[in-house]
Amino acid sequence: xxxxxxxxxxxxxxxxxxxxxxxxxxxxxxxxxxAIDTVLTVLAFLLVLYLVIKQDESTYKIIWLLVILTxxxxxxxxxxxFGNKRTTRPLxxxxxxxxxxxxxxxxxxxxxxxLSADNKRLAxxxxxxxxxxxxxxxxxxxxxxxxxxDKMFPDMLEEIKKAERFVFVEYFxxxxxxxxxxxxxxxxxxxxxGVDVRVMYDDLGSISTYTKKDAEKLVKKGIxxxxxNPLVFIKGTLNCRDHRKMLIIDGKTAFSGGxxxxxxxxxxIEKYGHWKDIGFKLTGAAVMNYVRMFAQFWNAFAGDRxxxxxxxxxxLDNSEEDGFxxxxxxxxxxxxxxxxxxxxxxLSQAEETAWFYTPYxxxxxxxxxxxxxAARxGVDVRIIMPxxxxxxxxxxxxxxxxxxxxxxxxxxFEYKPGFVHAKACLIxxxxxxxxxxxxxxxxxxxxxxxxxxxxRASLLNDLKADFLATQEKCVERTPDILKPNFFxxxxxxxLRIFAPLC
Numbered sequence: 053x054x055x056x057x058x059x060x061x062x063x064x065x066x067x068x069x070x071x072x073x074x075x076x077x078x079x080x081x082x083x084x085x086x087a088i089d090t091v092l093t094v095l096a097f098l099l100v101l102y103l104v105i106k107q108d109e110s111t112y113k114i115i116w117l118l119v120i121l122t123x124x125x126x127x128x129x130x131x132x133x134f135g136n137k138r139t140t141r142p143l144x145x146x147x148x149x150x151x152x153x154x155x156x157x158x159x160x161x162x163x164x165x166x167l168s169a170d171n172k173r174l175a176x177x178x179x180x181x182x183x184x185x186x187x188x189x190x191x192x193x194x195x196x197x198x199x200x201x202d203k204m205f206p207d208m209l210e211e212i213k214k215a216e217r218f219v220f221v222e223y224f225x226x227x228x229x230x231x232x233x234x235x236x237x238x239x240x241x242x243x244x245x246g247v248d249v250r251v252m253y254d255d256l257g258s259i260s261t262y263t264k265k266d267a268e269k270l271v272k273k274g275i276x277x278x279x280x281n282p283l284v285f286i287k288g289t290l291n292c293r294d295h296r297k298m299l300i301i302d303g304k305t306a307f308s309g310g311x312x313x314x315x316x317x318x319x320x321i322e323k324y325g326h327w328k329d330i331g332f333k334l335t336g337a338a339v340m341n342y343v344r345m346f347a348q349f350w351n352a353f354a355g356d357r358x359x360x361x362x363x364x365x366x367x368l369d370n371s372e373e374d375g376f377x378x379x380x381x382x383x384x385x386x387x388x389x390x391x392x393x394x395x396x397x398x399l400s401q402a403e404e405t406a407w408f409y410t411p412y413x414x415x416x417x418x419x420x421x422x423x424x425x426a427a428r429x430g431v432d433v434r435i436i437m438p439x440x441x442x443x444x445x446x447x448x449x450x451x452x453x454x455x456x457x458x459x460x461x462x463x464x465f466e467y468k469p470g471f472v473h474a475k476a477c478l479i480x481x482x483x484x485x486x487x488x489x490x491x492x493x494x495x496x497x498x499x500x501x502x503x504x505x506x507x508r509a510s511l512l513n514d515l516k517a518d519f520l521a522t523q524e525k526c527v528e529r530t531p532d533i534l535k536p537n538f539f540x541x542x543x544x545x546x547l548r549i550f551a552p553l554c
Contacts, residue, residue: 059150069111075429090507098302100117100121108154116131119141121510134341138389141541143292144385144397146238146353149337150351150357154360154363154364156525158189158337158340160188161433163189163190163376164187167507170508171507174507174542176457178378178505178507179212181505184386184390184393185377187341187379188339188378189378190337190376190377191338191375192336192339192374192375192376192377192509192511193338193374194334194335194336195333195334195510195511196333197331197332197514197523199518201317202318204236204307204333205231208299208307212239212299215242215465216302217247217248217303217362218248218251218294218301218302218519219302219510220237220299220343221235221249221250221252221298222252222294222299222349223252223253223312223539224254224257224258224293224294224312224488225312225314226251226253226260226266226268226314227262227312227313231313231314231317232313232314233457235313240274249275250276250334250346250350250358251277252277252278252279252280252294253279253280255281255282256281257293258279261314281293281294281351282431285462291384293498293499295501296349296500296502297310298345298346298502300342300343302338304335306343307331307333308334308502309475309488310329310488311330311473313330317329322470323442324441324471325439325471326469326470326471327471327473328469328470328472328473328522330409330475330510330518334504340363342364342502345379345502347362348364349500371523375506375508375512376506376509377504377506379504380502381501382405382496382503389497391495391502392496393503394503395477396419398477398479399423399426400422400426400478400499401479402479403431403480404481405431405478405479405480405481406431406432406434406477406479407428407435407478408436408476408478408491409474409476409477409522410435410491411437411438411471411472411474411475411492412490412492413437413450413453413492414491415453415491415493416496416497424456424457425504427460428460432463435457435463435464436465436466436519436523436526437466437472438466438471438472438473439466439469439472440470455517462531465529466527467525468525469525475488475489478515478516481513483511484505484512484515485503485504485505485541486503486511487503488501488502494515
């Protein structure tokens with residue numbers, strides 16, 4: 053309901069402006085109606101031409117073209133405020149004003165030498181990610197996979213109890229309950245003993261679960277707390293949300309994945325059946341990528357700076373090598389969508405299998421084509437989706453993509469016990485990503501997300517086993533669910549058009 057209200061708040065002003073303009077045009081400016089209408093039509097045409105030429109996701113451009121052509125004045129205003137990446141400049145200015153972080157001194161040359169010797173094509177993928185995001189690959193020296201939030205939560209608490217220098221917490225959703233209250237109790241104890249504890253949460257993501265008063269309570273306990281991109285009024289950066297999820301302790305341990313800090317994520321309460329989520333714990337020098345991610349945001353948006361000493365190499369032993377890992381974050385401030393490009397690239401490299409977890413399936417045309425091409429050339433492409441949706445409209449929109457995928461040979465499974473919130477991919481059993489990235493437009497193009505790509509790490513064996521075990525609890529959607537009638541085709545087409553706005 054909150055998301056629907058937010059969409060209405062965004063669209064309503066443009067519609068009202070259009071109606072008001074029509075009234076002014078025909079009632080007060082009647083003698084000049086034709087001339088004014090001609091000028092506005094030319095301006096709308098130029099904006100449409102700009103959209104056609106602009107390098108952007110085609111589906112996203114189509115919806116804005118329809119809006120502008122239907123409501124020339126209001127639609128143009130709506131695009132200029134919310135649809136154009138120029139509206140993200142206030143966030144970019146904040147990021148650019150902060151002094152650069154100390155250079156990561158990781159032994160990247162040795163990592164790339166080892167990667168290239170094993171898989172030159174994938175080494176190029178890692179290099180691309182480094183060039184785009186600024187985050188370097190590391191030897192993976194310790195990563196533990198969690199098949200449920202229920203299993204990860206106890207380890208999170210135990211690691212916080214070991215903290216000696218700092219604890220960084222950054223999540224999209226925070227909500228009072230068993231999970232968060234238990235964490236706050238330990239965090240407050242650590243803060244009282246001099247540990248530097250900092251919490252960042254997304255203001256819009258937690259709009260109905262965590263308030264300014266809740267944040268003030270943390271401050272009284274000695275815990276620094278800020279909200280990301282506060283919703284003070286409707287503005288162009290409204291859609292740019294901090295969807296990242298990370299818990300970092302002393303630069304030695306980091307937790308991430310799809311799990312937010314609320315009780316449904318650990319199945320303490322039930323909202324949409326059994327909540328299937330996944331996460332991981334990272335240890336060793338590779339954790340420094342997460343420290344840097346958090347520090348970049350905190351330095352830009354919190355008003356003070358994470359001490360540079362926290363960003364110094366941890367000196368952890370890397371002797372127990374277990375493959376490779378590169379952790380990074382996507383940004384809507386970037387021209388290209390890094391995770392979207394990564395998944396297209398990985399699908400193009402797949403030879404045998406390409407398996408995905410996602411709660412929402414609203415890909416752009418390029419990613420959709422990558423899925424269908426992989427399946428048509430014989431790759432075993434599978435997607436696990438929720439059986440019980442958390443948002444019925446988005447679920448229906450996701451299903452509108454089923455026909456083209458199923459016809460191409462993609463296998464789609466829906467989790468019968470409840471809701472799947474996991475976000476991961478596994479390619480040929482040897483390379484995979486786990487993080488916060490959903491396969492929908494908002495996650496791939498509009499949100500800040502974090503992701504970790506692993507290669508030849510034992511964690512991927514656990515991901516594979518979990519995927520197969522979860523598939524056993526799913527029902528496979530087959531082409532017989534397709535209803536090739538005009539009404540079904542019409543509904544799917546309309547839903548596909550509006551998918552980028554959801």
